[in-house]
Amino acid sequence: MNIGFIGLGNMGGPMATNLAKGGHNVTGFDTAGVTIEGVSNASSAAEAATDQDVVITMLPNGKILRAVADQVVPAMKAGAVLLDCSTVDVESARDVATQAAAAGLLALDAPVSGGIGGATAGTLTFMVGGDDAGFKIASELFDIMGQKAVHCGPSGNGQAAKICNNMILGATMIVTCEAFALADKLGLDRQAMFDVVSTSSGYSWSMNAYCPAPGIGPQSPADNEYQPGFAAELMLKDLRLAQQAAVAADADTPLGQAAAELYAQFVEQEDGLGQDFSAMLPRLAARGHKG
Numbered sequence: 229m230n231i232g233f234i235g236l237g238n239m240g241g242p243m244a245t246n247l248a249k250g251g252h253n254v255t256g257f258d259t260a261g262v263t264i265e266g267v268s269n270a271s272s273a274a275e276a277a278t279d280q281d282v283v284i285t286m287l288p289n290g291k292i293l294r295a296v297a298d299q300v301v302p303a304m305k306a307g308a309v310l311l312d313c314s315t316v317d318v319e320s321a322r323d324v325a326t327q328a329a330a331a332g333l334l335a336l337d338a339p340v341s342g343g344i345g346g347a348t349a350g351t352l353t354f355m356v357g358g359d360d361a362g363f364k365i366a367s368e369l370f371d372i373m374g375q376k377a378v379h380c381g382p383s384g385n386g387q388a389a390k391i392c393n394n395m396i397l398g399a400t401m402i403v404t405c406e407a408f409a410l411a412d413k414l415g416l417d418r419q420a421m422f423d424v425v426s427t428s429s430g431y432s433w434s435m436n437a438y439c440p441a442p443g444i445g446p447q448s449p450a451d452n453e454y455q456p457g458f459a460a461e462l463m464l465k466d467l468r469l470a471q472q473a474a475v476a477a478d479a480d481t482p483l484g485q486a487a488a489e490l491y492a493q494f495v496e497q498e499d500g501l502g503q504d505f506s507a508m509l510p511r512l513a514a515r516g517h518k519g
């Protein structure tokens with residue numbers, strides 16, 4: 229396929245590399261002037277999008293996605309697929325899809341999980357919103373860039389799935405860290421707590437696969453001085469998107485809200501910026517009951 233790829237950052241760069249290695253003809257554009265081996269360079273987003281079968285965007289946020297969509301939608305040929313893999317607010321995803329459909333394009337929102345490691349290894353999970361025709365065309369590309377693509381329904385539903393998942397993840401990580409910090413103060417050994425909880429009803433991905441306590445459970449960022457991994461500021465971004473959606477949809481999400489507030493404090497007023505999101509454990513362990 230002929231593919232335009234806009235946003236060649238930490239995630240987009242390796243994704244574009246994998247598509248080129250997979251035999252596709254990829255033309256890239258990034259405002260930072262990034263160049264990628266095996267990917268031709270365009271001088272603008274519109275140029276990267278012209279005459280392509282699929283245009284992929286991997287951008288920081290919804291505002292930038294909307295600005296890029298204004299440039300690429302008029303340049304794309306009818307019937308082509310606009311595939312946004314960024315994590316953005318549900319409203320921007322739905323508005324861009326409407327704009328693309330009005331121009332005779334197929335639009336998909338397909339945020340990912342798996343991080344930079346998954347983007348490099350080609351093992352991302354895609355959560356996809358949009359119609360069947362677009363999903364069928366993009367499936368071949370999902371297979372190269374990832375290990376799983378779930379079609380979640382119409383436009384915006386990929387973003388909805390992503391923020392719901394990460395709201396669970398953020399809240400679960402916090403309470404897992406709280407439990408370790410409480411266990412410390414009760415004289416309960418961390419290893420013993422892990423052995424019980426990881427095989428009891430308190431088990432979770434945060435405990436079992438990404439244990440926030442160093443030296444316990446599987447290898448995780450805790451064993452590497454909390455270098456990300458999944459950075460606390462990216463968790464904050466997703467928790468804020470979840471709260472934005474909750475307000476817009478009038479949904480009651482008190483724990484999601486508390487998680488967003490705690491990560492905001494950690495990242496913006498304390499030393500959380502640049503640390504893994506599981507560094508919530510040393511933060512909590514260093515405090516007393518009143519914070």
Ligand code: NAD
Binds near residue numbers: 313
């Ligand atoms: P990044 O900042 O490394 O990359 C974004 C790129 O977009 C940058 O290279 C930037 O120069 C480029 N860009 C910005 N404005 C542009 C424009 N108008 N036109 C063209 N290029 C432009 O970010 P990233 O880590 O690659 O993340 C990209 C998206 O993926 C984000 O929405 C993020 O939330 C999501 N995501 C990231 C991770 C992760 O672990 N990094 C995991 C899952 C999802």
